[in-house]
Amino acid sequence: MKKVITMVVMLALSISFLAASGEKEEAASPSPAPAPDSASSASLDNASLAWETAGEEIIFTFAAKTTGWLSVGFNPSRVMKDAQYVIGYVANGQTTVRDDFGTGTFAHGPDTDLGGTDDIRLISGREENGWTELVFALPIDSGDEYDVPLTLGESHKILIAYGPDGKDDFRTKHTFKTSFEATF
């Protein structure tokens, strides 16, 4: 069953990449929060997140309609504060990701600057047809005080955001952001 779900998610992601081919239109924003379309994924017209558990890790496939940065956050206390973030971009074929923490209501910074650790295991990244896809693994519980436990079977608030096309950095404000609840 898990294999079937994974295949469906991979197929959906491939279709969204193909569908994006040649399109120039801007993503609609603001947009309603994505309704999880199965136990292991959530998708919008302009972003999708799929996950599967693997031992002590959760593997995420995250795609968004931007050629700039994209980010997924977990469990803020309010707005962006206290959330764990994975933020990344693909530039010149090179993928860069950073493990951040919500240092303020509208601010985030690298865990490593705060005395924490970078706990992202990057698996792959690609930029195609105006979309960027990041595949990465996070520990279910890294033990870092600047991460949040992604406890299985519990509901988590997920934040998704991305920046303007071409903004391959960790500073530019989002052109799209949304949030929804998900259980891993």
Ligand code: HEM
């Ligand atoms: C330096 C970069 C960033 C700045 C300056 C920034 C700023 C802000 C501001 C001012 C808001 C309030 C609403 C608005 O004005 O749009 C907001 C909300 C939000 N931001 Fe950021 N943000 C940044 C990065 C991020 C990142 C990396 C994420 C990753 C997911 C993110 C996710 C969100 C979400 C989901 C909301 C809405 C939260 C809610 O309504 O509860 N932001 N941000």
